[in-house]
């Protein structure tokens with residue numbers, strides 16, 4: 484197959500011209516070539532990866548390293564690549580926003596071609612994706628890695644509250660609002676400090692709790708804890724889906740004097756009165772008003788519209804309809820999905836995407852070779868539940884919600900070692916290994932530690 488791709492740059496050029504507005508930047512070139520492609524060759528590739536976030540970048544690195552230069556196109560509109568797991572620590576004032584991102588041009592693999600545009604429409608029957616730059620990209624194989632979209636606007640009054648300075652409404656989930664979280668903590672001296680969890684699948688289902696525990700510790704450190712009520716209101720019927728960790732977290736909530744409300748879904752924010760309105764999901768239609776002095780909101784999330792709108796590709800909930808073991812599409816054998824946009828019933832985390840990446844890689848290479856899929860994803864996900872400024876519970880589990888712990892210690896216990904790993908080691912692992920296609924999750928460590936069971940219950 485001879486498929487020459489236009490507009491490739493070497494590493495040095497990419498670095499020098501990282502700004503998309505520089506006429507010599509790869510991004511500018513891509514846009515220029517895209518908009519002037521009337522007389523230009525049609526864009527084609529062996530593998531098209533849509534989305535250059537956690538899963539997409541890891542896949543592009545693995546695939547371009549195996550298939551060689553210019554076989555892989557990454558379609559990704561954003562200039563910056565965020566390491567989102569850091570947002571929780573930014574909310575607690577432990578990291579800065581500028582430590583959480585890098586230029587997309589520096590993160591995406593050099594052997595892949597980056598098209599800095601959005602996917603506008605999938606046409607899996609004709610193996611094409613049309614883009615915001617007016618292009619049509621033809622592929623042999625497609626990897627959908629478009630993540631989740633945040634839907635703050637689904638809750639009346641929320642966007643206005645988030646965008647009103649001094650409203651004391653905040654959210655770690657978006658880079659746009661994450662800096663407000665620590666400011667809100669610093670401004671709050673008394674009253675109800677309320678944390679929410681929406682009624683839909685979200686990324687990192689532990690994060691809404693993590694920021695509640697960090698806030699509790701913050702107020703204790705500042706000597707204000709007796710003046711604030713911490714309220715964690717979740718639309719789930721339990722504090723955490725995995726019983727092993729839920730038991731430990733219930734003890735923690737009790738010990739820290741945090742009020743837990745289950746089946747409570749935030750439906751409105753009236754920020755001029757500092758009132759959050761919740762629906763009791765156990766009694767649909769029954770509303771509760773909660774006055775707050777600080778409100779931390781986890782927004783509703785959905786699969787991106789462009790994915791959900793392509794009915795042939797998705798399940799009725801809008802997620803990519805892949806086999807939960809092989810991650811290959813149930814109808815189109817040349818389509819795979821990784822990460823949050825897949826319909827798989829695992830907890831949606833970067834850790835899950837890491838464990839999925841070798842499976843998608845091996846099964847996609849098998850598909851290229853005309854063979855059936857061989858590798859299987861067991862639903863592994865992990866959630867480092869940070870419980871303060873020096874402690875963390877490391878939850879790891881699979882599709883059956885059975886703990887799959889890596890370390891030979893009781894991971895349901897709060898530990899400094901896990902906190903250190905989350906805060907200092909995981910970002911390095913993400914940028915240096917996962918984004919370069921070398922990190923497949925900790926399964927190999929689990930095997931290594933299997934015979935050592937210190938302090939295990």
Ligand code: FAD
Pocket residue numbers: 533534535536537538539558559560561566567568569570571600601602603628629630631655656657686687690787789821822823824831832833834835836865866867
């Ligand atoms: P993303 O990394 O979100 O990437 C999706 C990409 O698709 C984006 O770059 C986007 O621009 C692109 N895209 C979207 N639409 C289009 C389109 N139409 N065309 C082209 N490209 C498109 N995970 C952990 O493992 N541990 C944690 O402790 C943890 N904590 C978290 C805390 C917070 C506050 C948040 C927000 C997330 C956390 N996560 C954590 C979750 C983790 O970040 C995500 O699960 C992971 O990034 C998902 O990877 P993804 O590739 O599916 O999506």
